[in-house]
Amino acid sequence: MSKVTVQDLKKIKEKYSEFLSFSDKRYIMLCGDTGCRAMGCHEIKHALEQEIEKRGLTDKVAIVETGCNGFCANGPIVVIQPEDIFYQKFSVEDVEEFVECEFVKGERLERLLYKDPVSKKRIANHKEIPFFSKQLMRVRKNRGLIDPENIEHYIARDGYLGCARALFEMSPEDIIEEMKQSGLRGRGGAGFPTYLKWQFAKDAPGDIKYVLCNADEGDPGAFMDRSILEGDPHAVLEGMIIAAKAIGSNRGYIYCRAEYPLAIHRLQIAISQAKEYGLLGDDILGSGFSFNLDIYHGAGAFVCGEETALMMSIEGKRGMPRPRPPFPAHKGLWNKPTILNNVETFANVPQIILKGGKWYSSVGTESSKGTKVFALSGDINNIGLVEVPMGTSLRTLIFDIGGGIPKKRKFKAVQLGGPSGGCVPEQYLDLPVDYEAIVKAGAIMGSGGVVVMDNRTCMVDMARFFLDFCQDESCGKCTPCREGTKRMLEILERITHGEGEMEDIDRLEELAEMIKDTSLCGLGQTAPNPVLSTLRYFRHEYEAHIKEKRCPAKKCVALLKFEVDPEKCKSCGLCYKSCPAGAIEWKKKEPAVINKDKCVKCLTCYDKCRFDAID
């Protein structure tokens, strides 16, 4: 393949015009990302290929493995084009019947279509499913529509045209002005105006500058970046090239966490194909501008998502942050001016340059422009990735798009911003999703993880969980974080074991303020947030654990009796049937009894009991 020019990009787009409109044949677009792979989509692809061939349909039906569609809870996902029919919860056993139905009889396989939980009707068309209809796909515009291992698919959907505009028609100042118009703020969590960061680096003196992509998505509950890296890696590469032109850099690195092997694999393919086509490397598109990119694997340290720690890590050192100033825009990687942006931030850039900053800022709120990708997970029906305009309410996100709480349980709180964020309770459901509004409620936007919790979640235990995470991931360099989070964790352990005192709450608050004020980096500065927000909204739970030695949500094992209340027990036998240790004795029409000698305290019975009959 020889290097392409801008004309060639347009020719490739024409070459794929039939694919773009799916007008030459029918297409089976099969989701191939990590989540669906865990549910067997690889085997499904293989079975589909065999079945299509067996029936002699290979020139009428094509199979394309795409990136994430977003509706992960209902995976594996298969979408038929051009009709845009959405199939879910697919399995290998369904292949034969499916091919017979769709491609021989020309009918829908009803039982695998999406079923609306309220109306109970089957909805065939992708765009009519509420989960999708309420989203605004901008950065995720290619989801489910391209093969991420084929650069020509990306090019066909306007890929690298933003890069062409930046390299041929714009000066670095023009690019930064366009970014300023867009109002794009860092999507990694801090929400710093992207144009300003680039401006600082552009103005910093020096010939050698670096463009880094933070693909170390470490927030538990966040997988937005993973889906972009796996499903549309070229969007990130293109964004980095544009950034490089803006600041005057010729070298970049993508720091990708080791826990994302498929993302790394897809990035490697994308980089190699981009080089082959002359869209990366020397003299890109014949513009005279050169930019070279490599991947640096992470090694399992959450703290390396922090900008200075990430740079230390690339330098081959322990990933420990350092004080700022000097800021990375002046002295970053190997002491050179460096910009570090998040995956989603970079993925937005090509469209901003191609369609204009004003287009981007046409949605959103006053201070938070554009769209944001959120990862909905936890106790919610529609688990997956959603992209909505900034300013959408939490209620719309969780109930209209997310489908509400399963098992007829009640909403209790939603964790926003991962371990650096906070738990927001029911009274804030109408809060618009916007950087400043969320901070007022005691949480942060963060990278976009939205973990929903129902009434069976113990908020004290959740605070303990997040603090345990931060303690484990603390690099150990500064005392407030290293020692302070440990002391806070010890207090929370005592409380969840029924050994707390009322003074512990004061101690937690005092320690929290001190750690926030004095820690060296964002990890320590935000580690106390979950504790502070749960104290703010769920103080009564802490008090119940301390004063009454009781866990209202029945989660803290040390405070549970593991006894069935014979008055509440309806003798349904569900606990007996689901106990993995065979520790429950039950006969029909008699209340169940838990044999404490055999009980392994796995809490399965608590989870299954519909009558709250176990104490």
Added chain:
Amino acid sequence: MSPIVRPKHEDISDKMWDKVDEIIEKYRNFTGGITQALREAQEVVGYLPIPLINYIADRMNISRSDAFGVASFYALFSLKPKGRHLIRVCLGTACYVKGIKDVLTRIHQEYGLEVGDTTEDRRFSLEGVRCLGACGFAPVMVVDGKTYGTVTADKVIEILENYK
């Protein structure tokens, strides 16, 4: 200065040493290559015995303490031998809310295995990972690279019994 000699180690074969030498060549000219070299060496040997770390440090002209500093800092690296089958359990928020703690309790009950350890008979090693990003299928467990979704306390042993 005496030439750097390959130390004798029961878990490292000559073929493995050859691969380690290739890895060192690949990264020796990149400042910051030590972490990548250790990662690839671990893939070859299965873990990072101290003599291996020292060998790589010496050949890449890095101090042994710096190399040890890197090997001991990152969760990906293990200085202890691994079992035949590696169980990685996701400890992320979504998996936690969906009950991964109970899965761990069950594994401990059945195999006496704690997170970070290997069973006596080197059958299983158990690692906690801080979020695999497959939250749509929480709780998530990976065994020998194969991902299992919606793994609950009552299903986990059935899955693990397939691994001898």
